[in-house]
Amino acid sequence: MALNALQFINRLLMKTSDGMAKIPDFTRQHRKKALLSLLLLTVFFAAGIPRIKLDMSMEAFFRDDDPTLHNFNIFHHLFGSDQVLMLMFQPQDGDVFSNDSLNKVKALEEDLNQQRLKADTPLNRITRVRSIYSADFLEASDDALISRKFIGPDGLPLTAAESDALRQLAMQQRDFPGQLFSRNSKLGILMIQTDYGARLKIANEQTETLSAAENDSGFEDDFSAPDTASNSGLALTAAELPEFERVEMEEYSVFMSAFNDVLARHHWQHQLNNPDADATQYLAVGNPWIMDLFFSVVMQEMGLISLLSILLIIIVLYFVVGSLAGTVWPTTLIITGIVWTLGIVGWSGVAVNMMINITVFLILTVGIAASIHILSVFKQMSEAGLEEHEALTETLRKTGLPIMLAALTTMAGMLSMSVIPIAPIKAFALFASVGVFVTFWLTVIYLPTLMEIWSPIKRNAEGKTTQKKRDLYLQRFLSWTDYCGRTYPKTIIATFVIVSAVSLMGLPKVYIDTNLMTLIKPGVGMSEAISAIDGNFGGSSNAEILIDSGRADGIKDPQLLRAMQSLQEKIIAGEPELVTRVDSIVKLAKESYKNLLDGKESNYRIPDSQEVLAQTLFSFESADPATRKLFVDDEWQVARMTIQVKTRGSRDYEQFNKNLQGWIDDSFAQIQQQNPNFKAGITGSIPLMMEMMSYVSKAQINSYLLVIAVIAVLLLVIFGSLRFGVMAMIPNLFPILVLLGVTGWLGIALDTDTLLVMPLAIGIAVDDSIHFLTHYRTELLRGKKSEEAIHSALTHVGQAMIYTSVVLSLGFLIFVFSVHQGLTNFGILSAIAMFSALLADLFLLPAMIHLFKPFENQKHLTTEAA
């Protein structure tokens, strides 16, 4: 059976090789039709590109039933947006409380407050502006509660003594120092609350049908209690939640640009933009700012760097190929491949995200590799004295099959990633494999045709070609590698084993982490702002806990508030490095109670009686429902606890989340026992983002294991033998081991960006070994001895392998210049992956064949089959 299968595969492969060899003749006969169809199809696909739907939202990464995401939707529904733009400012005179500083804050705030009322500015996203200037202040006496602005337009200090008095008073307020101004009062904070993520999508049709119904005087909405009460609080299902408007990433940019105009008007300048001596300096954080940074800095830069990278690849390609035609044609076909693939994305209507960029680089990788192999063999054939069309036929006979097999394995690898249940990865996997196929097809079909129109080989008067000096050196080097493999196979294998072992030892140090602080390199204001705000104001991020009492008015319960208080104490005591403040209705209840009694600090506590608590909270709600809405929902069923945290990586947050869950379970154990409807859950945009990153990274790693497995099985089938398959797989595992070793030993965190290297690494490594082994096997089939076959494979395929690796690694190394650390890592690691793959294919693979002689038996079989 095995024999028959093997024979079948061998025949199939031989037939494929012969079929490939016919392509140049075929396209020559139908050249006009071929070129016309290329043009028409390209126009058709190009028309699809504008239809590409980008979905950059974080939500796209989650399954609809993800609990953190679901809690976050409930959070938006109950409490509105959590997106705050935080501006840390440093007045020019170094004193937040000086008349001059406060006047500047006042002017800016008044301007922003005017802007946010307008209908036609993106700044109407702002719901509230808060600073020490506009902070509210409650004065309590025995018979009156007076709420006023702490400073406000009438309270500006005129003299230094008044400024000092104001500072003294501000320092005594519970929530002012460390939140609105730094304790040394040199820095201030402007909090700009927005409604991002919380604007409801109002179904217009429904509103209209109802309005029409109101005209009927019999119309009345139904206020009776429903027969079957639907869910409430955290038990709400996705279907019961209203739909929110989606925020496109560019909206943040439009917002920030309008915001920056206002800042410029008031002579507020970013600390890193060489501010004038008399300017108020600032640093900013918060989701709107970060999204803008990504959209207008990182993404634009990424476009530029990608372009530079492609340009560099073309230039290096020209140098290694040594002819203009040999550069122009592959480039044309690769660009065509990109156009076709993007066109297919557009016409398919499937939403994609930034991962589609990687598809472009994958197409580049596959296209460059295939073209270089074709060009290289074509050159060798021409040098061997073959006529042009003969040379083309023989080139395709030799390279067509390995190119196809390489494309097939890469495609299969990509396709196997599509089992991941994360929509953007699924789409990426699908379109990446489409891209690989399209590029393979274009290169194999059209490169020969185009090469006949304008040949990359210059022939002299007698029709001969000359070998270049560089190629001679390369051939000498390849002969040397062959010599090494033959003479010192054990030493070579031992070296690779040692390198692999050292890499493996780094494996435990490998970690998955995404950290906003290190994601972007210093210099653009991200890490600077985060460390300044973390240092002076106790945290630039926040996590949220939702506490659902399970019934309306359930929050007005002293026992529950005491449990919440104990949770807050546990959080602060348990994470003193990470957490500085926790806000909730507990603080408001204590403050209101104190003020209703006599304003004395000794009464800053949760009232014991349920009735007193209910009345205290009622009076608070009547007075300040806007603040109440920040902490308790309209039914008084769900409370929110906001934990201000310092910015850390997803790994730290993951641990923090675990601790948090433990404290939640502890604090509410008794309440949970008495009340089965009680629930508590963690949410917030930072935990969500961190969870997303770690979720995606883990899925990526799992999918790569699957990719490797699928490719291994495929190699096994292609080469029809277990030994061959294993032999082919080992050099492909080496670059992956090296990558893991490098990231482990150098402490580079694996994040979603870094992990994108893996498919590229696997793709290029598999390509190289398939080219090598196919050539080797063909030589075996022709009756050559193993040693001769290895020599032939190295000298014929080795050159193309080296060129491909040089061209692509130099191209990817350009990403080192990105402000985005992830892209920088991507560039460095891609280059490392390609070079280690090259080394494994040039040294390890031949050495292994020499030492283990795994194909002695097969040689016998294959000869028979032939």
Place this chain on the structure above:
Amino acid sequence: MFKLTFSLLALSLTALPLHAAPSARQIMQQSLDVNDGSSRYSQARMMSCAFVIKKGKRKCRSKPRLKLTESLGKDVGAEGKDSLSLSLILKPSSEKGMAFLQKDYDDTEKDSEQWMYLPAMKKLKRIVSETDDGPKTGTLFGSELAYEDIEKHHISDSTYALLEENLSYGKRTVWKIKATPTEKFAPKTSYGHSVVWIDQQHYLPLKIELYNRQGKLAKTLLQQKIQQIDGIWIAKRMQIINHSNQRMSLMVTDKLALNMDVPDGLLESRALKDSNYRETQMKALRMLAK
């Protein structure tokens, strides 16, 4: 802060003679000047819930929260343009006995005066709000009706445009008027504009649509069950639909008395504290209410 109950009813009451082809502003002025009696007593139920839309009807998603309140109001001042109002919570039991007293001035320069009584703590507090930089943020008894929605409106706060002149609204003929806040008033309201359906017979607004600053419908106020009591037109049912959070409230007036004698002592802060005195006086008023 504690702008309370009766300004609401000020929106809703009584008729004035009709003029021919009045301007939008004149119509609004008449609507604001509608006679609502010189004093009023009412008992009302306030129900609030999150809604879902089923078969073209809004339905409460869960059992609505219920507040039972009692209110007393009286016009005071030289021209009877200032007002005093007292509100008491009867239900739920945890809030029973909470009482609010408010004095509003017609003069826009003068701030309202407010007192609150919390029986569980036996505390009477005067409430003073000096933060006057935005819209009134409170809501009436935790309902969807914001103080801002029921605040005493001044004709000069907005500019008006007549959208439709003889529009049928149910069985009524109405004017449809768009009101846009003036630049000066804009910071004091959370709405971008509103559209009001005013009944051509008795000048009561039957429907008000409040739009947010992005021009999206934020709330709809409906006045229903309009009846003539002692010669004064009054809506006994008011519904507030908050589209931005999909909640709605319904205020139903169960008992009502107009133009009766109200002892001055009942509208003083000591009446909040002295429940014996208050109850004795209120008893008589309750007898009058229908």
